[in-house]
Amino acid sequence: MNSNELKYMELIKSRYPQLDLSKIEFNKTDGSYSDVAIVNNEAVFKFARYDWSATYLRNEADVIRFIQDFVDLPLPDVELVDQNVTKRRFIKGSPLYRNLLLKSDYQTQDAIAKQIATFLHQLHTIPVKKAQHANIGYSQMNRTQEEWLAELETMQRKILHYCTDYVKEYLRQIIQPVIDNEKFFDFQSVLIHGDLTPNHILFDKSSRKVSGIIGFSNAGFGDPAYDIGMLIDHLGENFVKRMSRYYPISPACLDRARFYAYISNFMWFRDVCDMISTRDFSRFQIPAKDRDIFPLGTLTTAFEIKASKK
Structure with a gap:
């Protein structure tokens, strides 16, 4: 586990102490602007990879919060943890x-x-x-x-x-x-x-x-x-x-x-x-x-x- 992954784990522990981190998967290839951590197939955390890419995370959170009452398909219920990190529910698929x-x-x-x-x-x-x-x-x-x-x-x-x-x-x-x-x-x-x-x-x-x-x-x-x-x-x-x-x-x-x-x-x-x-x-x-x-x-x-x- 590299230094960034350790830093991400510490942040998750400090904000969500109730989460079981025995199974955590880091995916740093699928996101263009962010690193992803999947915890127990229960929660997904996104970490802005660059200072400027935090804008994309905030935009995603704002848009989903607004459109979820208009569409039928399940969406990730995004929560803004801080300006560089978001948390959302894991969707199976x-x-x-x-x-x-x-x-x-x-x-x-x-x-x-x-x-x-x-x-x-x-x-x-x-x-x-x-x-x-x-x-x-x-x-x-x-x-x-x-x-x-x-x-x-x-x-x-x-x-x-x-x-x-x-x-x-x-x-x-x-x-x-x-x-x-x-x-x-x-x-x-x-x-x-x-x-x-x-x-x-x-x-x-x-x-x-x-x-x-x-x-x-x-x-x-x-x-x-x-x-x-x-x-x-x-x-x-x-x-x-x-x-x-x-x-x-x-x-x-x-x-x-x-x-x-x-x-x-x-x-x-x-x-x-x-x-x-x-x-x-x-x-x-x-x-x-x-x-x-x-x-x-x-x-x-x-x-x-x-x-x-x-």
């Missing part, structure tokens, strides 16, 4: 891996789609005025048309040196519609999750249902298409189209979601190029990039099984 989703039967996949769609609909339709009165701010992921154009220009300057002609043209085809359409990023701001990736969607294997949503550090006002785009990026557009039965998605919103899904990989490579230029790889993490490919060993899809029964 594992990340909603795409392989796990695709190996599930048709009914399970549809139930998951309905749960996630209902959650997003409930989140995105929370009255804006009520959220403003609760001092909820803008998501870190929220950008205007001008900000996106500047971001894309910077990104291209940093990564094109490392791209083949094929990749350059691939990227151009993603960016050009955004440049050509001055109203591409016209949307009504709503409350968004801001980081709705599979590791923040917990799945309970015994009940075959989504057991909770976590990871609200980037939540705030923004484009609803951003949340949908993260789902397209990781779980696929076909899954999102199934969700649209329960949460209708307009063509314009779907196009923005596709853009966010496409561009996320290039934004990650932009960060890698920054690491190369500064030789600072302290925050380097290798991502698992899902593709629209079925899991190894899959012989028949859930859709083919349903079709064969007709």
